[in-house]
Amino acid sequence: MGKVIVFIAASLDGFIARKDDDISWLDAFSASGEDYGFGKFIQSAGTAVMGAGTYEQSLAHPERLLKGLKNYILTSRSLPRVPGMNTEFWHDSLPALVGKIRQESERDIYLVGGGQVISRFLYEGLVDEVHLFLVPVILGEGIPLFTGLSREISLQLVGTLPYPAGIVRLQYVPEPSPSKR
Ligand SMILES: NC(=O)c1ccc[n+]([C@@H]2O[C@H](COP(=O)([O-])OP(=O)(O)OC[C@H]3O[C@@H](n4cnc5c(N)ncnc54)[C@H](OP(=O)(O)O)[C@@H]3O)[C@@H](O)[C@H]2O)c1
Numbered sequence: 600m601g602k603v604i605v606f607i608a609a610s611l612d613g614f615i616a617r618k619d620d621d622i623s624w625l626d627a628f629s630a631s632g633e634d635y636g637f638g639k640f641i642q643s644a645g646t647a648v649m650g651a652g653t654y655e656q657s658l659a660h661p662e663r664l665l666k667g668l669k670n671y672i673l674t675s676r677s678l679p680r681v682p683g684m685n686t687e688f689w690h691d692s693l694p695a696l697v698g699k700i701r702q703e704s705e706r707d708i709y710l711v712g713g714g715q716v717i718s719r720f721l722y723e724g725l726v727d728e729v730h731l732f733l734v735p736v737i738l739g740e741g742i743p744l745f746t747g748l749s750r751e752i753s754l755q756l757v758g759t760l761p762y763p764a765g766i767v768r769l770q771y772v773p774e775p776s777p778s779k780r
Contacts, residue, residue, distance in 0.1 A: 600701055602727035603648075603708045605717055606640055607744065608734050608766070614741030615714055620656050624736050628764050635732055635762065644668055645706025648696070650716035651678060652742075668709065671696060673716055693723050714743045721745075721752050726773050729754060735765040 608625055609615050616622050629635075647665045649657075651674035657663040658679065669685045672678060673696075680686050689696050700708055710720055720726050731744075758770035 601645065601705055601707045603697060603710055603720065603725055604640070604644070605710045605712075605720075605726055605729040605731070606637065607712055607717070607730070608635075608732040609744045610734055610736045610738045610741065612737045612739065613744050614738045615712060615744050616656075616742040617738060618741055620652075620742070622656075624738065625734065628734060628766055631764060633762060633764065635766065635768065636730075640730070641665075641667070641709065643707045644709040645704035646671065646700050647709045647711050648673070648700070648716070649711035650674070650713050651676065652715065653711055653713045654678060665709070665711070669703070671700065693720060693725055697725050714746045718745050718748050721773060722748055722750065724773070724775060724779050729769075729771040729773065731769045731771065733767045733769060 607615060610624070617624070645668060647668045648671045651672060654670075654672045654674070655678070657665075658681070661681075664681060664684065666684055670687070672686060672688050673690070674688055675690050678688065697708065710717060710726065717726075753774040754771035755774060756769065757772050758768070760768040762768070
């Protein structure tokens with residue numbers, strides 16, 4: 600059964616983008632050619648799930664489109680499709696979405712972001728692994744990695760990996776939500 604995996608970079612103060620959606624502060628860290636394990640990770644994934652905010656940024660920056668995967672976009676709006684991409688729009692329950700994807704594919708599910716969607720999946724107890732790349736930059740303000748959570752979520756740290764550029768990979772497994780204990 601495919602795992603739901605978050606694989607995301609955040610500033611030291613917990614932001615995934617500047618307020619205007621700018622993520623160019625990440626560019627300096629990929630300039631060395633280090634891919635932070637992304638290539639290997641993406642090979643295990645069959646489906647990407649993302650919120651409308653992240654999808655709209657991918658439309659504006661087509662190099663970010665995940666063309667090799669089936670993409671599910673969470674939205675209540677009618678958004679444009681990219682020709683040649685396998686994209687579905689979803690506005691129903693998240694457990695139902697995960698169940699549907701698991702029927703379609705045995706591969707892992709890449710929960711791309713952004714913060715609103717990741718937080719909602721965590722809240723619903725649907726995330727199997729979190730791979731957080733903590734970037735040594737303090738943005739001061741921006742789009743938060745975690746937002747709108749009305750309960751505490753505990754995670755178990757299962758791995759750490761420092762990179763020469765100063766990024767640290769933190770790998771977590773969320774504890775079961777209270778309703779599932
Ligand atoms: N640093 C990184 O590695 C990284 C990774 C991914 C994303 N990002 C950045 O994150 C930013 C977007 O993050 P975000 O938190 O603002 O937005 P988001 O989570 O990408 O999208 C939120 C939107 O998704 C829709 N949605 C539908 N169902 C939902 C549900 N059940 N729960 C939550 N949202 C649902 C809503 O849009 P509708 O109004 O259409 O319904 C909501 O406004 C972008 O700037 C992107 O570039 C950074």
